[in-house]
Amino acid sequence: MIEIIYENEDWLPFFVTALDEISVPYRLNFIAQHQLDLSQPPDDILYLNRISPSSHTRGNAQALINGEQYLEYLQSYNRRVINPLPTMNYEMSKVEQYRLLKRHGLSYPKCVFSSDMTALNKAARNLTFPVLTKHNCSGKGLGIKKFDTLAHLSEYLLSDSVEHSPDSILHVQEYIEPKGNVVTRVEILDGKLVYAFRSSCEQGFELCPADACRIDQAKGKSGAPDSDSSLFEWIDSFEHPLVDKYIEISKAVGFDMAGFEFVESQAGSVYTYDINGTTNYSPDVERQSGNLARTSFQEFVKRLIK
Numbered sequence: 001m002i003e004i005i006y007e008n009e010d011w012l013p014f015f016v017t018a019l020d021e022i023s024v025p026y027r028l029n030f031i032a033q034h035q036l037d038l039s040q041p042p043d044d045i046l047y048l049n050r051i052s053p054s055s056h057t058r059g060n061a062q063a064l065i066n067g068e069q070y071l072e073y074l075q076s077y078n079r080r081v082i083n084p085l086p087t088m089n090y091e092m093s094k095v096e097q098y099r100l101l102k103r104h105g106l107s108y109p110k111c112v113f114s115s116d117m118t119a120l121n122k123a124a125r126n127l128t129f130p131v132l133t134k135h136n137c138s139g140k141g142l143g144i145k146k147f148d149t150l151a152h153l154s155e156y157l158l159s160d161s162v163e164h165s166p167d168s169i170l171h172v173q174e175y176i177e178p179k180g181n182v183v184t185r186v187e188i189l190d191g192k193l194v195y196a197f198r199s200s201c202e203q204g205f206e207l208c209p210a211d212a213c214r215i216d217q218a219k220g221k222s223g224a225p226d227s228d229s230s231l232f233e234w235i236d237s238f239e240h241p242l243v244d245k246y247i248e249i250s251k252a253v254g255f256d257m258a259g260f261e262f263v264e265s266q267a268g269s270v271y272t273y274d275i276n277g278t279t280n281y282s283p284d285v286e287r288q289s290g291n292l293a294r295t296s297f298q299e300f301v302k303r304l305i306k
Helices: 013-021 062-076 085-091 094-103 117-126 150-157 210-219 241-253 283-289 292-304
Strands: 002-006 026-030 046-050 111-114 131-135 145-147 170-174 182-189 192-200 232-235 257-264 270-276
Touching: 002 013, 002 062, 013 026, 013 292, 046 062, 062 085, 085 094, 085 241, 094 111, 094 241, 094 270, 111 117, 117 150, 117 170, 131 150, 145 150, 150 170, 182 241, 182 292, 192 241, 192 283, 192 292, 232 283, 241 257, 241 270, 283 292
Parallel strands: 002 026, 002 046
Antiparallel strands: 111 170, 131 145, 131 170, 182 192, 182 257, 192 232, 257 270
């Protein structure tokens, strides 16, 4: 038995289909409405953490608080959770993600952040434009806007129209123009590379590729396409020095599943800019790869429930 701790049902089809195929029973726990009885121990089963930092955009702001407390409760009883409590720290904070990348020697775009917009505006003067704004507690590309000049950024930051992150921390980050107008996402599962795929940025810098992956996931919940176009290009036999680093980070933090996104600049420098623990496997990429992620997930679950 596996319990799927979730907040958004649109991101469940990949997992429930995979479990149905291998006849593993599961139950769903909608964490935004979960009630916890601390006097009782949790069931001794396998748990899958699917709690998203963008839950507040769907009216489920309490999901993060409930979820963190529930994961702590499960940890206190040593229950096995796929993406356990320590991973939530990095799911909820881009600041913590950048600190993690720095500890492991990886480059990321130069960034300043603050909950005080006046201080953030002042700090942004040291950046090279164009820049992007981003929410610290993010997901779905929340708070992402591009500014070509300091004047335009200042006008936004010091206005009433600024979009605040749930934790009030906003980032201003140097924009890396992608070489070939693509970015790359690398999927790691159970300490191994599943695959990587490229995402075109031609539709806009906001749609790269975590957000596009969610759109792709939602448009074809069964995995069937509803158009002939694909947002993604699966990379067959992907090799890159970053893969070993991403595996190292996953093992150090406890990410059983994670998607890492990087961009190569026009000059050839490589920057990792996002880690997504509630990774969503694109039906398009699954089709192209022969369902590599589904197979990897199924093998992982079967090993854990033996």
